[in-house]
Amino acid sequence: xxxxxxxxxxxxxxxxxxxxxxxxxxxxxxxxxxxxxxxxxxxxxxxxxxxxxxxxxxxxxxxxxxxxxxxxxxxxxxxxxxxxxxxxxxxxxxxxxxxxxxxxxxxxxxxxxxxxxxxxxxxxxxxxxxxxxxxxxxxxxxxxxxxxxxxxxxxxxxxxxxxxxxxxxxxxxxxxxxxxxxxxxxxxxxxxxxxxxxxxxxxxxxxxxxxxxxxxxxxxxxxxxxxxxxxxxxxxxxxxxxxxxxxxxxxxxxxxxxxxxxxxxxxxxxxxxxxxxxxxxxxxxxxxxxxxxxxxxxxxxxxxxxxxxxxxxxxxx
Numbered sequence: 599x600x601x602x603x604x605x606x607x608x609x610x611x612x613x614x615x616x617x618x619x620x621x622x623x624x625x626x627x628x629x630x631x632x633x634x635x636x637x638x639x640x641x642x643x644x645x646x647x648x649x650x651x652x653x654x655x656x657x658x659x660x661x662x663x664x665x666x667x668x669x670x671x672x673x674x675x676x677x678x679x680x681x682x683x684x685x686x687x688x689x690x691x692x693x694x695x696x697x698x699x700x701x702x703x704x705x706x707x708x709x710x711x712x713x714x715x716x717x718x719x720x721x722x723x724x725x726x727x728x729x730x731x732x733x734x735x736x737x738x739x740x741x742x743x744x745x746x747x748x749x750x751x752x753x754x755x756x757x758x759x760x761x762x763x764x765x766x767x768x769x770x771x772x773x774x775x776x777x778x779x780x781x782x783x784x785x786x787x788x789x790x791x792x793x794x795x796x797x798x799x800x801x802x803x804x805x806x807x808x809x810x811x812x813x814x815x816x817x818x819x820x821x822x823x824x825x826x827x828x829x830x831x832x833x834x835x836x837x838x839x840x841x842x843x844x845x846x847x848x849x850x851x852x853x854x855x856x857x858x859x860x861x862x863x864x865x866x867x868x869x870x871x872x873x874x875x876x877x878x879x880x881x882x883x884x885x886x887x888x889x890x891x892x893x894x895x896x897x898x899x900x901x902x903x904x905x906x907x908x909x910x911x912x913x914x915x
Contacts, residue, residue, distance in 0.1 A: 600673065600725045601646040601868050605717070605748055606734040607709040608632030608652060608663050609685040611853075611893060616691050620701065629892035630666040631687070633731045633764055636854050640861025640883055640895040642671045644902065646868060649673035649721060653712035659684035660708070670894065675718045682708030689853065702768060710738035714747040722748060723755035727868045729860070731762040732779050736769040742778060749785040758868065762860055763791040765799050772799045783817035788867070790823045790860055810834035821873060823863070825856065830881065835873040842877040845905050847885035851892070858887035858895035862902065882906045 611631040614623030635650045642648035650667055654660035656678040663684065664674045685704030692698060722728050728748065735742040752759050761782065765775060776799055783789065793809065796802040802809045810822040814834055821835040830843040862883025866876040882905035887895040 599647075600649045600721055602638065602641050602648045602727045602729060602864060603675075603718075603722045603725045604634035604638040604648070604650050604729045605722075605745070606632055606634030606652060606730055607685060607704070607707060607737060608635040608650070608654075608667070609687050609704060609707075610659060610663065611687055611689055613689045613691070617693060618690075620688050620690050626688075627891070628662075629894070630663050631854070631893035632663075633733050633762065633857050634729060635663075635667055635672070636857035636893050636895070637729055637762075637861040637864065638672045639667065639670045640858050640887075640897070641865045641868075643895065643897060644862060644865035644879075644883065644899055646865050647673075649675050649725075651675045651718055651721070653677040653679055653682070653709045653716070655679055655682050655684050655708045657684060659686075670896070675721060677712060677716045679708040679711070682706055682711060685709070700768070704737070707737075709741070711740055712744055713740060714744050714751075717744070717748070719748065719751050722752050723757060725752075725757050727758040727760055727864060728752040729760040729762070729864065731764040732775065733764050733766055733769065735778055735782070736766060736775065746782055746785075749782055753785040753787075758787050759785055760788040760860070760864060761786040761790070762856070763789070763795050763799070764856070765792070765795040775799055776801070780817070783813070783819060786817070786819055788821040788823070788864075789813060789817075789819045790825065790856075790863075792856070793824050793826045796824060806832040807834065807839055810839070821867075823877070825859065831859070831877060833873050833877055840874040840877060842874070842881050845882055845885035847888040849888055851890055852888055854893035854895065855884045855887050857893070858897075859884040861895060878906055 612626040685707035806824040863880030
């Protein structure tokens with residue numbers, strides 16, 4: 599039985615050298631990047647048997663995505679398509695006051711036509727846990743329906759369902775996103791939401807504990823985790839709250855940090871850890887990710903445990 603199945607789009611990320619503009623760059627680093635496959639990779643590297651399902655073009659770029667994820671041990675269970683393209687995005691990094699900028703190039707990606715009927719629903723139904731994010735239903739009407747179907751199928755089968763709101767303002771506005779996302783919540787067991795998104799998208803006010811309590815009560819969600827950036831995260835589970843601070847870390851490579859937190863959390867929670875313990879593991883995984891280029895948390899359990907125990911970054915000889 600697969601421990602964790604994730605579903606969503608994975609893109610190729612093209613990044614010019616740090617500080618250089620896209621329009622003047624003549625070389626780019628290429629990374630595989632997708633919220634749900636980032637989670638699967640982190641969880642797999644930290645001990646779970648993880649699978650990622652999606653739809654990819656049967657092309658060299660599509661095969662690059664699959665090969666990269668397989669290289670980290672993730673089972674790739676995808677629909678191969680002769681239609682649609684491989685989505686990409688550009689990440690331009692810059693120092694203040696310019697900051698970073700993401701430019702998506704994902705229109706007509708193969709994944710946007712992925713239907714429930716062609717995906718491995720049986721793998722999801724037999725898994726211990728299923729994870730997806732709010733990015734996926736934003737990509738097309740088809741994916742909105744497919745995401746709802748898969749969450750419902752997992753819930754009906756007794757699979758633990760995990761959902762990261764992961765709001766992207768370049769995909770849809772809050773008024774459009776809110777009813778779609780809230781329509782999914784009754785089939786969600788574990789909800790992860792950034793405090794800013796709870797306020798701006800879900801119109802939830804108050805502190806993190808109030809936000810978590812309101813979502814848990816209104817939708818019957820078992821575990822609600824509210825992330826607060828540098829102020830750490832708060833979880834509400836079984837009426838009990840727990841807070842997890844961030845671990846000291848570089849900010850060299852912040853993209854993918856949130857997914858790494860979720861992957862680290864699920865790597866322990868799916869195996870029976872209590873929420874506070876799983877939160878600590880997620881926070882340590884996220885801290886390590888900030889030192890790793892690309893979107894994937896290329897980390898090991900020993901490294902995560904060393905962060906938790908207060909290990910230093912001295913040279914390992």
